[in-house]
Amino acid sequence: MILLTNISELLTPLDPEETFAGLELLKLSLSFGLNFLMVWVICHFLYYPKGHRRDYYFTFILLSVAIFMMIYLMNGSQMEIGAALGLFAVFGILRYRTESVPIREMTYLFYLVAISVVNGSTDHMDLLEKLMANVIFLGVVWGSERFALQNKVGCKYVKYDNIKLITPDKSEELKADLEKRLGVKVQRVEVGAVDFIKDMTMLRVYYIDNSDRLKTVDHMTNLKDDNAFE
Numbered sequence: 001m002i003l004l005t006n007i008s009e010l011l012t013p014l015d016p017e018e019t020f021a022g023l024e025l026l027k028l029s030l031s032f033g034l035n036f037l038m039v040w041v042i043c044h045f046l047y048y049p050k051g052h053r054r055d056y057y058f059t060f061i062l063l064s065v066a067i068f069m070m071i072y073l074m075n076g077s078q079m080e081i082g083a084a085l086g087l088f089a090v091f092g093i094l095r096y097r098t099e100s101v102p103i104r105e106m107t108y109l110f111y112l113v114a115i116s117v118v119n120g121s122t123d124h125m126d127l128l129e130k131l132m133a134n135v136i137f138l139g140v141v142w143g144s145e146r147f148a149l150q151n152k153v154g155c156k157y158v159k160y161d162n163i164k165l166i167t168p169d170k171s172e173e174l175k176a177d178l179e180k181r182l183g184v185k186v187q188r189v190e191v192g193a194v195d196f197i198k199d200m201t202m203l204r205v206y207y208i209d210n211s212d213r214l215k216t217v218d219h220m221t222n223l224k225d226d227n228a229f230e
Contacts, residue, residue, distance in 0.1 A: 030127060032068060035119035038134045039064040039112055046145050047108055056105050063109070064116045071120030111141070153187060154209030160201050166191045178205055 043060050051057075101109075115137050119130055158178070160166070165174040175186045184207040192202035 035068045046141050060112050064112045067113050067116035068120040075122045154207050156205050158203045158205050160203045163201050
């Protein structure tokens with residue numbers, strides 16, 4: 001009797017509300033899985049091999065999940081998505097304004113936010129359209145990174161103390177001195193600000209870089225402690 005009762009309960013038609021709730025849960029799971037997969041692929045296979053910044057890797061993953069859930073769960077509410085993103089941006093500014101975020105990381109940040117917003121939106125887009133949009137997102141990042149790998153020229157800022165060599169007629173001597181000190185093959189040098197009192201100048205040095213990693217430290221324009229070598 002108990003077995004017959006259980007079978008009859010299984011054969012009982014589902015309540016329409018329960019069916020609708022099940023479909024919504026399935027839709028949420030598929031959208032979240034698609035978003036997380038795309039963000040992970042971009043971070044793990046495209047961003048991290050060149051950046052090697054675990055802190056930003058961690059930030060990108062959590063931020064994309066937070067944006068996706070916020071957009072998905074707020075659809076249909078009285079609060080507009082624009083207001084929600086504006087509020088989120090305020091907290092982002094308060095966090096990141098104390099640290100100089102490299103342009104590549106900032107670009108990835110906004111790019112992943114855009115992907116999460118698209119995947120989290122439930123209006124006017126079905127799963128196939130989201131999949132195609134994600135393929136386009138992924139293709140653009142892959143193409144951009146592949147193009148960037150073709151550029152084998154690195155750049156770094158150097159505080160230079162021998163200002164006698166910054167004149168145009170001594171450019172070859174300047175390059176030779178920098179190659180000896182830095183241990184790289186210098187392509188060209190741009191001279192910036194000059195301090196004749198301290199005999200110091202700021203140089204932008206372009207050199208041959210055969211590695212596939214981006215060196216964000218190259219773009220530092222000053223030392224945190226100018227008295228570190230005194």
